[in-house]
Amino acid sequence: MTAAWSDDCTTYRRNPLTGDVVLYAPGREQRPQSPAHLTVRPSAVAHGPAAKVDPECPFCPGNEHLLPPILWEVPDSTGGGWLTRVVPNKYPIVPGAERHLVVIETPLHGQALEDLTPAHLETAVRSYQRAFAEVSAAGGVLYTVLFRNQGVAGGASLAHPHTQVVGIDVVPDRVRRREARSHRHQRTIGRCLLCDMVATEEAEGGRLVTATPGFVAFVPWAAEVPCDTWIVPRRHQADFRELRDGEVSGMAAVLRDVLTRVGAVSSAYNVTLESCSLLRGASRGDEVIQDPALHWFLRVRPRTTAAAGFEVATGISINPSPPERDAARLRGLPGA
Numbered sequence: 307m308t309a310a311w312s313d314d315c316t317t318y319r320r321n322p323l324t325g326d327v328v329l330y331a332p333g334r335e336q337r338p339q340s341p342a343h344l345t346v347r348p349s350a351v352a353h354g355p356a357a358k359v360d361p362e363c364p365f366c367p368g369n370e371h372l373l374p375p376i377l378w379e380v381p382d383s384t385g386g387g388w389l390t391r392v393v394p395n396k397y398p399i400v401p402g403a404e405r406h407l408v409v410i411e412t413p414l415h416g417q418a419l420e421d422l423t424p425a426h427l428e429t430a431v432r433s434y435q436r437a438f439a440e441v442s443a444a445g446g447v448l449y450t451v452l453f454r455n456q457g458v459a460g461g462a463s464l465a466h467p468h469t470q471v472v473g474i475d476v477v478p479d480r481v482r483r484r485e486a487r488s489h490r491h492q493r494t495i496g497r498c499l500l501c502d503m504v505a506t507e508e509a510e511g512g513r514l515v516t517a518t519p520g521f522v523a524f525v526p527w528a529a530e531v532p533c534d535t536w537i538v539p540r541r542h543q544a545d546f547r548e549l550r551d552g553e554v555s556g557m558a559a560v561l562r563d564v565l566t567r568v569g570a571v572s573s574a575y576n577v578t579l580e581s582c583s584l585l586r587g588a589s590r591g592d593e594v595i596q597d598p599a600l601h602w603f604l605r606v607r608p609r610t611t612a613a614a615g616f617e618v619a620t621g622i623s624i625n626p627s628p629p630e631r632d633a634a635r636l637r638g639l640p641g642a
């Protein structure tokens with residue numbers, strides 16, 4: 307995937323997983339912008355002194371009367387409070403309370419996810435996996451979406467940290483393309499496409515952000531936006547439910563590290579889980595999908611740019627910053 311980079315010309319790259327084309331136009335970084343439309347802020351300003359409790363926030367302790375019934379929660383070390391809790395979404399995207407859950411990651415209002423202690427973030431990741439498994443097991447679910455919106459530009463409607471898990475009865479076209487390309491690669495080459503991408507990124511090194519014995523984080527070859535970062539487990543696993551108990555702490559540590567770096571670039575971002583569809587397990591939603599071609603990963607996408615007329619008209623993303631430069635920038639920032 308190595309290619310010479312020039313800031314003087316437009317470059318096209320194709321995402322190996324989805325086939326989507328990204329147009330790199332470095333000159334776009336120099337275009338004038340009104341300060342009112344800029345979304346990038348220093349991390350210290352973005353986090354600021356967070357209020358511990360907001361009397362009007364439904365996710366804060368003491369405001370349980372504003373919530374649907376709590377499904378379950380993880381108690382804190384004192385036994386008198388909680389670390390994370392899960393509730394049905396009061397305004398679900400899809401019908402069925404069991405198909406749209408909210409993971410409230412901390413009782414502290416406005417606390418950044420990357421500011422949680424390692425143990426607390428590990429608890430949050432375990433809650434993600436449990437909520438993901440419960441939604442996936444709901445009747446008729448063909449794809450489970452796990453996502454987190456940070457900041458107004460990231461689509462967050464509430465400042466209190468939370469992640470949503472939604473089970474839908476269709477498989478999105480982008481997911482179908484990703485899985486079809488992955489299966490074709492496995493049939494032709496005999497290996498997992500994402501495993502091969504990880505091997506390439508480690509061999510080349512220029513787009514790596516951080517790596518541990520269990521996980522690799524990198525800005526992909528055809529990143530759609532600046533500092534778009536993928537977190538991939540080294541062990542091949544198609545389904546997020548397959549994440550082993552001993553791997554949770556490693557995933558939490560890398561996620562915390564990446565969010566710390568990305569938070570210094572943008573106060574707004576989205577975290578999305580790219581897991582397999584449940585087509586093969588449609589008859590038994592609680593069945594973990596085993597597939598040698600498919601491989602789940604987490605994506606942290608900063609909201610430093612916005613899709614405009616060109617992107618809407620063509621479906622082609624414009625990225626003003628090359629992945630190699632962004633990865634170097636993230637490596638140079640302090641991690642967790």
